[in-house]
Amino acid sequence: VQLQASGGGLVQAGGSLRLSCAASGETLNRYNLGWFRQTPGSEREWVARVRWSSGFATYADSVQGRFAISRDHAKNTVYLQMDNLKPEDTALYYCAASHRSVFSVVAENYVSWGQGTLVTVSS
16 A cells, blocks of 8 residues: 655644545555654654554554544545644654554554655744
């Protein structure tokens, strides 16, 4: 499956953005989806994950209550709604797919990655 992330941009602290991750090549029914983020010099950090089949989602403590995953089966797309953004949310955000049997927070367990979309939150 090929993934393409979009929706990043520059926003002031307290603002919102919605990231999109569109899949092509095959349906996402065989996968679970995750969002990760990375800043220069840092490890890739898990942000959120969702079971494509059920919609069950979990979030990192740092974004719990501010970020929400949703999915559109018809568009084969997953979204990450980010509200009340903080400067520390500034990063390159990636979506990734893992096989359906894998529901992980570990980047190495994901088999397909989008290209990343940059989110910059100004104070």
